[in-house]
Every structure is written in C-alpha cells, then in structure tokens.
Amino acid sequence: MDIRKKCQPHLWLLTGTGEGHAFAKSLLKEGWKITVSVVSERASIPYEKLNLEKILIGALISEEDIRSVIFNARNNHGGFHCVIDLTHPFALKITSAISNVCKQLDQPFIRYERPKNKISNAFLIKKFSDLGNYNLKNKSILLALGVRSLREALLLLRDSGANVYARVLANPESIKKALSSSIIHTNFAVLNPSGSSNGKIEQALIRRWAIDGVICRQSGGANEMLWHRICSSIGIDLWLLERPCKYENINSIDSYDKLSEKLKSINML
Structure with a gap:
C-alpha cells in the first residue's frame, strides 16, 4: 500500500533526541512526507540532507506556537496525519503542551518514550x-x-x-x-x-x-x-x-516498529 495515495500522508516530528534523525529517515523510506521541528540551527544540521518537506527551527514556547503550526498545516496541505513527539524524556513542558493541543484540535498524536536502560551498579x-x-x-x-x-x-x-x-x-x-x-x-x-x-x-x-x-x-x-x-x-x-514518571493520559510507544504499526492503525481510521 502506498500511503502517499492516502489522505494526510504528512507527519510532524518534534525532535530532541538522537532517535529523531533515524526515525525521520526510516519514515521517509516508508513513503511519509515529513516536517521536522528542532530547537536550534545546530540541531537541524543532521536533517539537511534528508528529503523533508520542511525543517522548523526554534523552540516552541507556548501551546499557541504549537497550535499555529498545526493550523498552518491544515490550511496549506490538508494537515498532519499525526504529530510525533520525539523530544527528550526530561522535556516535561513541551510534551504536556503538545498533548494538550492535539487533544483540543482532535489531532492524532504519538509520544515516543525511550526504554529504560538497566541500572547495573548505578x-x-x-x-x-x-x-x-x-x-x-x-x-x-x-x-x-x-x-x-x-x-x-x-x-x-x-x-x-x-x-x-x-x-x-x-x-x-x-x-x-x-x-x-x-x-x-x-x-x-x-x-x-x-x-x-x-x-x-x-x-x-x-x-x-x-x-x-x-x-x-x-x-x-x-x-x-x-x-x-x-x-x-x-x-x-x-x-x-531518575527519569520523570510517565505522563498521565498519554499513551506512548518505545520502538520504531511500534510507531510504524500505530501510524498504520491511524491510517485505517
């Protein structure tokens, strides 16, 4: 199935971890259109060679900033099929803000949460x-x-x-x-x-x-x-x-395979 033939084949990835680039690259291979958000010019460098629709540079300070990006997408290209949060596990404010806005706008949202490493002797x-x-x-x-x-x-x-x-x-x-x-x-x-x-x-x-x-x-x-x-x-x-506790009312995935399956299930709704 070619997802580019489906409605809203565009994803918005908010990145702040090393997995961001790898996930974007793999999603592009699957046929998704990708817009990526990064906090700085330096953070954008790894993405410049990818065939992205857009790279948004700068911190998203408020819920209004997030809402503006989603509305602009809806006005310009039919909107995002899904918003994917790949920000850092300790970036508490941005994840809560993204989740809140997506709920308010009925925008599909997925949070990627890194699996925890074994503590060993730490x-x-x-x-x-x-x-x-x-x-x-x-x-x-x-x-x-x-x-x-x-x-x-x-x-x-x-x-x-x-x-x-x-x-x-x-x-x-x-x-x-x-x-x-x-x-x-x-x-x-x-x-x-x-x-x-x-x-x-x-x-x-x-x-x-x-x-x-x-x-x-x-x-x-x-x-x-x-x-x-x-x-x-x-x-x-x-x-x-210690990593902050999991967010209430936010279902998260912990691998790329789970993300891919989740996106397919959204695609069939």
Missing part, C-alpha cells in the same frame, strides 16, 4: 538533594547532565564538600550558562558527545580531574549508556537522576 536518585545521603566530602564529582541543572547540582554538591566539575555541550547557550554559574572556569570542559561517542575524551577528563563519580540523567539514550560503560570499566561511582 545509584538512582529522585532529586539532587538525595546526594546528601552519600559521603561526598573531598570527592571529585563530574556533572554530565546539562546546564539547566548545573547551578542546583553545583550548590548541593559544594555543600556536601565535593569538588565539582562539569561537561558542557558545545553550543553558545550552554557555554554562556556555564560561564555565568559559580563553577570554577578551569573545572568545566566543552565538548560535543556525538563527536566522541567512543568515550575517549570523557575518560581523559576523568583521568585529568581524578574523578571519583559521575552524575547524569536517566535519559535512556546513548549518552547514559556511555557513562554506564565508562564508570563500570574505570571503577568509579555513577548516579542517575
């Missing part, structure tokens, strides 16, 4: 204050969880007597926020994890700073798996900031 914490349950005095701790949480984690770790270091993503916003925080400027490194997926740079940082433990988010992606592997091989501690 410590799971619900919030940063849980770090107070561990003796971190004079320990060198590396933060690998994004600059949005940097200030909060930094203050709590300093109160516990730890020496704090951070890995900061190579983009202007992250660097600016790191510089404006109270972290010592020689205690953070700027790098792009996607360019160092073998972990050699991360391991070099651990050796240079004599790191005793790493804190990252339970994101379920390649970055989390990388820290599991590195910490296990070197024999240092790993703390995972």
Whole structure:
C-alpha cells in the first residue's frame, strides 16, 4: 500500500533526541512526507540532507506556537496525519503542551518514550538533594547532565564538600550558562558527545580531574549508556537522576516498529 495515495500522508516530528534523525529517515523510506521541528540551527544540521518537506527551527514556547503550526498545516496541505513527539524524556513542558493541543484540535498524536536502560551498579536518585545521603566530602564529582541543572547540582554538591566539575555541550547557550554559574572556569570542559561517542575524551577528563563519580540523567539514550560503560570499566561511582514518571493520559510507544504499526492503525481510521 502506498500511503502517499492516502489522505494526510504528512507527519510532524518534534525532535530532541538522537532517535529523531533515524526515525525521520526510516519514515521517509516508508513513503511519509515529513516536517521536522528542532530547537536550534545546530540541531537541524543532521536533517539537511534528508528529503523533508520542511525543517522548523526554534523552540516552541507556548501551546499557541504549537497550535499555529498545526493550523498552518491544515490550511496549506490538508494537515498532519499525526504529530510525533520525539523530544527528550526530561522535556516535561513541551510534551504536556503538545498533548494538550492535539487533544483540543482532535489531532492524532504519538509520544515516543525511550526504554529504560538497566541500572547495573548505578545509584538512582529522585532529586539532587538525595546526594546528601552519600559521603561526598573531598570527592571529585563530574556533572554530565546539562546546564539547566548545573547551578542546583553545583550548590548541593559544594555543600556536601565535593569538588565539582562539569561537561558542557558545545553550543553558545550552554557555554554562556556555564560561564555565568559559580563553577570554577578551569573545572568545566566543552565538548560535543556525538563527536566522541567512543568515550575517549570523557575518560581523559576523568583521568585529568581524578574523578571519583559521575552524575547524569536517566535519559535512556546513548549518552547514559556511555557513562554506564565508562564508570563500570574505570571503577568509579555513577548516579542517575531518575527519569520523570510517565505522563498521565498519554499513551506512548518505545520502538520504531511500534510507531510504524500505530501510524498504520491511524491510517485505517
């Protein structure tokens, strides 16, 4: 069956994870038309070689922003067959906003939720204050969880007597926020994890700073798996900031195969 002959063969993918590019590429092979949303010019680069209908660049700040994209699609090409949320597991506000708008507009919606990795020997914490349950005095701790949480984690770790270091993503916003925080400027490194997926740079940082433990988010992606592997091989501690609970009233899928089947079922309605 050629889905391009069906009504509304157009999908809107909101991406913020590494799976976004792979899903878009596979959906294109299946015959879908794709519009992709990314938060920055840098995030759009992997999609530029794909045969997409459109790349929308910039953060969707409000429900009105989301509603506007859906209405424009309906006015210009008959609308989206489905909106697919591939944003980060910790991006709580955007997922709730997308879900709400889609319900209001009777717009089919699918949320992709990464399966959780096995925790192995890592410590799971619900919030940063849980770090107070561990003796971190004079320990060198590396933060690998994004600059949005940097200030909060930094203050709590300093109160516990730890020496704090951070890995900061190579983009202007992250660097600016790191510089404006109270972290010592020689205690953070700027790098792009996607360019160092073998972990050699991360391991070099651990050796240079004599790191005793790493804190990252339970994101379920390649970055989390990388820290599991590195910490296990070197024999240092790993703390995972627990992923938020599943959203109420939002049915999610956890694989591309399930997404494909879900889209076909929508197609037959």
